[in-house]
Amino acid sequence: MDLPARTVERLSKYRRMLSKYHSIDGAHIFSHDLARLLNLTPVQVRRDLMLLGLSGNHRKGYNIKELVTLIGKVIDDEQGQNIAVVGMGNLGSAITAFIHKADTKLHIAATFDIDPRKIHTGDSGISCFSIGEINDKVNEYSISMAVLTVPPAVAVDVTKILVQAGVKGILNFTSVHLDVPKNVYLKDYDIITSLEEIGFFIKDRSNM
């Protein structure tokens, strides 16, 4: 199914929000309630779900179990997907623990670092390997995605290694511009950008 990135992002959010109600048979939710929970408009929610071929029941709204299952069919890879976290500083460790605990089809298969003290001593049973082992381990564990939390100075070089090893998606936390081939999906996250956005919208609110 062909979907815009923003839609996929929202579908993932709908599921995250609803997954705790997922097991309750017959539970329903209205588009306006789902919209409110995620600070979206009801129209936006209905439009997204219409793209999946779902239209809510006027009296009861959307069946939550049906909705969660359908979103899974659309966005998940049936086999699940294997992830590597590269750079096991504070950020990499926090992200590894978070994904490991989350209810998702994404599995952390391995982590990588240059620090020999971190290598082969992973928490939660996830092994940490050296950067030099990326190529071997990406293939051995069929890793398709990497989370990049290395220091900025090495971001470009580590990315080259990941791409060469066959990684198809990168979530980049380094705030360094990365050039990747067209068949690699790159998503950047920069916390300063998020904070500056908040800063802009609150700067005249000090007296409210």
Add this chain to the structure above:
Amino acid sequence: MDLPARTVERLSKYRRMLSKYHSIDGAHIFSHDLARLLNLTPVQVRRDLMLLGLSGNHRKGYNIKELVTLIGKVIDDEQGQNIAVVGMGNLGSAITAFIHKADTKLHIAATFDIDPRKIHTGDSGISCFSIGEINDKVNEYSISMAVLTVPPAVAVDVTKILVQAGVKGILNFTSVHLDVPKNVYLKDYDIITSLEEIGFFIKDRSNM
């Protein structure tokens, strides 16, 4: 100036990308080069900069120094803004260090945690206080924004304390739904959503 959130986010990104060339007098950049560096379209870049009243020179593009200065005037608070990081686990510590090192008008004024071992023992000269001191310290340091990196179970309660203390903006990393008053600007970041988006776009690429 009234601007959509997405525009502010992109303006912040333009500046982050260009700030390293900022000090070079007379340096220019074309909209298509800036677009390429940030995976945007040139039309998008030109439209954003037009909103600021800037139109590039056909032969040379945009003056980088002028552009960076103008973005600062539009999105920054002249006095700077003070931030608190609440929850000093791995993620909170990583974020604190990152913001502290970044070139931005945002200052980390304090951090908070329940763990007494972390309290008053901040790295980089930033003090860590107990959750019970939020109200006092938010006022003492004029903190307008908080980054929320506490465990999910306490996210709602800590948010209430922050809002009551007068915080006007929250960047929420807990993946818990937060209800905040209309005069508080809330931005959620959920890494699972970002990874699931990547997963969707790469799931049929394994043989490319």
